[in-house]
Amino acid sequence: MELAFFTSDDDGASLVATDLAVSSWGKDHLHGVAVSGAMARALEQRLEQEGRTELRPARYTVDLFRPATRQPLTFTTDVVRASPRLALLDVTALQDGVPVSRASCLFLKPTADTEGEVWSPGTSPSPPPLEVAPPTTEPHVPFLxxxxxxxxxxxxxxxxxxxxxxxxxxxxxxxxxxxxxxxVAAIADGASLVTNWGTNGVEHINTDITLTLVRRPAGTEVGLQAVDRLEQDGIAVGTASVFDREGALGTIVVTSLANARRTVDLGKEQWEDDGRRTTSGA
Incomplete structure (x- = not known):
């Protein structure tokens, strides 16, 4: 069976979740990777309808304010602002007419780099060695x-x-x-994994995603590396670097709430490339 998070109904008006879109938080709960990817798709489709494909996504913000379930998802999109150098688009994901998440994307027009010298860290994270993870366009279990x-x-x-x-x-x-x-919009939800995963598993559930980009990835392989994390009174803020085989391309910030009563214990779970998941122990 083809690996994908959703199937499209006959007229394309809604998306129906597959088993691959189901979260570890619950059997009827979709994970943010699938929901964020679906909203990015709706935004790209609207940008193309507006005839603005020369613009690049520069800032993508998602609010995951209600658990998405396995009901069909529909989307509404709006152009908030359009000008020669930018377009700001909004999308809302709905189930049975009720909003479950929303996203906003600022698309900017690329020009030329400036010539002045400005500080930068000068280093960026690297993918696994080629002998460990050869380049591919096929989905696979993440390398960690x-x-x-x-x-x-x-x-x-x-x-x-x-x-x-x-x-x-x-x-x-x-x-x-x-x-x-x-x-990259779908994988960005994984910033919660790399910043919130500790000795007990993942004890926080992220409520949002903010992804910033200077360019699109050079394909569909994307890496995330934890950069910073703060937590107080059950509220955590994690920052991750985004990179591909050509180098760093952006950052992600996720805000999360403590969810220790429903911890995802990744020390007991293992996935296969075909989407199968096994759980060991109790």
Whole structure:
């Protein structure tokens, strides 16, 4: 069966979730990777309808304010502002007419770099070695890095060390190839994983995603590396760097709420490239 988060109904008006879109938080709860990818797809479609494909996504913000379930998803899009150098678009995802999430994307027109010297860190995270993760366009279980090194075994990385992930995007809709923007917008939800995953598993659920980009990824392979994390009174803010095989291309900030009563224990879960998930122990 083709790997994808959704199928499209006959007239394309709504998306129906597949098993691959189901979250570890609950059997009827969709994960943010699928929902964010679907909203990015709706925004790209609206940008194309407006004839503004020369613009690049520069800032994409998602509010995940209500759990999305396996009911069909529909989308409404609006042009908030359009000018020669930018377009600001909004999208709302609905189920049975009720909004479950929303996103806004600022698309900017590329020009030329300035010539003045400005500080930059000068270093960026790197993908796994080619012998570990050869270039591919096929979806796969993420490669993860912590003190345990690179592997695809989640059980090896349930620790308190800095996390990095390397991901190959799952198509949002069956029969459609994922675009680079859909890939990075979907994978951006994984910033919660690399910043909130500790010794007990993932004890926080993210309520939003803010992705900033200077360019689109050079394909559908995207990496995330934890950069910073703060927490107080059950509210956590995590920052991750976004990179591909050509280097760094942006950042992600996620805000999360403590959800310890429904911790996702990744030390007991393992995934296969065909989407199957197994859980060990109790």
């Amino acid at each position: 890095h912590s003190d345990a090194g690179w592997s695809q075994d989640f059980r090896e990385h349930q620790n308190a060390s800095r996390k990095t992930s390397w991901n190959s995007a799952v198509p949002v809709v069956a029969g459609e190839a994922a675009t680079p923007f859909q890939a």
